[in-house]
Amino acid sequence: MSVLDRYPFDAACAGLSPEWRAIVAAAAARMDPAYLDGLAEKDWLPGPDLMLAPLRHVPLDRVKAVLFGESPYPRAQSAIGEAFNDGAVGPLWSPAGLAKPVNRATSLRNIMKMLLVADGMIPPEARAEDIAALDPTALNLVATMDELFRRIRQEGILSFNAIPVLTASKARDAKPWHGFMDGFLAGLRAARPDCRLLLFGNFAKNLADLPGAAGLPVLAAEHPYNIGFINDPAVLAWFRPLRLLDRRPLDAGR
Numbered sequence: 454m455s456v457l458d459r460y461p462f463d464a465a466c467a468g469l470s471p472e473w474r475a476i477v478a479a480a481a482a483r484m485d486p487a488y489l490d491g492l493a494e495k496d497w498l499p500g501p502d503l504m505l506a507p508l509r510h511v512p513l514d515r516v517k518a519v520l521f522g523e524s525p526y527p528r529a530q531s532a533i534g535e536a537f538n539d540g541a542v543g544p545l546w547s548p549a550g551l552a553k554p555v556n557r558a559t560s561l562r563n564i565m566k567m568l569l570v571a572d573g574m575i576p577p578e579a580r581a582e583d584i585a586a587l588d589p590t591a592l593n594l595v596a597t598m599d600e601l602f603r604r605i606r607q608e609g610i611l612s613f614n615a616i617p618v619l620t621a622s623k624a625r626d627a628k629p630w631h632g633f634m635d636g637f638l639a640g641l642r643a644a645r646p647d648c649r650l651l652l653f654g655n656f657a658k659n660l661a662d663l664p665g666a667a668g669l670p671v672l673a674a675e676h677p678y679n680i681g682f683i684n685d686p687a688v689l690a691w692f693r694p695l696r697l698l699d700r701r702p703l704d705a706g707r
Contacts, residue, residue: 456481460493461501461618469505472513472644477505480636488629497620498525499532504617506534510606517609518649519641521657522560523676524616524626532619535602536612537564537677542598550584560677567683571693577684595700604697615657627656631663638665651691653677 457466457474462481466474499506522536533540539561542554556562566584569575574592575583587594595601605612615634616626641648642665650669652658654676661671674685682688 456484459486460489461504462489464501465504467502468509470508470512473505473508476513476637476640476644477508479640480633483632483636485629485632492618492620495620497618498527498529499534499619503532503534507536507611507613510535510602511609511611513644515609516611516641516645516648518651519611519613520605520651521613521615521653521660523654523656524614525619527619531558534614534617536614537561538602538612539598544597545601546589546594546596548585550581550587563677563680563683567677567685567688568692568698570683571689572696572698574698593700594698600700601697604700608695608697610651615652615654615660627659634660635663635665638663638669640665642666642669649691653682 455478456462457478462477466477469477520536525532525534526539528541530541531539537560539554539558542552542558542561544552545555545565546552550556551562551565555565566575566579569584569587570577570579574587589596595604602612616630617633618626618630620626638650638660646668648669650660650666650671652660652671652673657676658673660666661673672687672691674688675682
């Protein structure tokens with residue numbers, strides 16, 4: 454039996470390109486079969502259908518960077534497989550500034566603030582009223598979570614979790630996935646040797662120590678849950694040229 458024919462990879466790999474399947478197969482072969490069998494007996498997020506969803510969104514030959522978060526959201530509606538993509542969030546804006554669901558999701562709120570600072574739309578010390586003063590329509594900004602992640606994918610950014618599954622204990626899930634992530638990064642390095650790793654948070658930062666990551670350029674930062682992330686100079690410098698909040702490239706179909 455191929456490793457891709459066993460749980461949870463049988464469902465997770467449905468619809469993946471042959472290029473991604475080859476990388477996943479080599480990486481999955483390094484995992485403990487007993488751990489994988491154990492997942493079948495547990496409730497976990499985001500579930501096998503969504504576990505590798507980011508690989509369906511960005512073709513391997515277009516990947517320029519991998520944005521690693523830590524693990525899926527602990528809510529089924531929010532956990533859709535992509536790091537920092539909250540399935541429970543629709544519109545990004547409200548008359549008061551950021552939409553309430555964005556403000557309630559601390560990491561997403563700080564990512565949005567970072568992007569606004571990077572684009573020069575608000576000052577680093579901005580308050581809520583500075584964001585409320587913006588006119589997203591006049592500025593032609595992405596309006597929804599879906600549009601934001603379409604922009605992210607357009608730029609060749611793959612949003613992945615360092616621990617692709619969330620059971621009752623994130624810490625206990627980290628170790629069983631080290632082998633997979635090592636193999637995944639080795640396959641990525643072979644195919645995309647200039648791919649940058651954006652490692653946000655401690656679990657993600659640990660990936661830089663894996664042999665598979667050797668030689669890949671790395672940008673490591675604290676998790677966006679922390680307010681210091683908003684004004685991290687290296688993070689701002691990397692995201693500034695991308696203008697991810699600008700919907701014009703999206704509308705132009707680029």
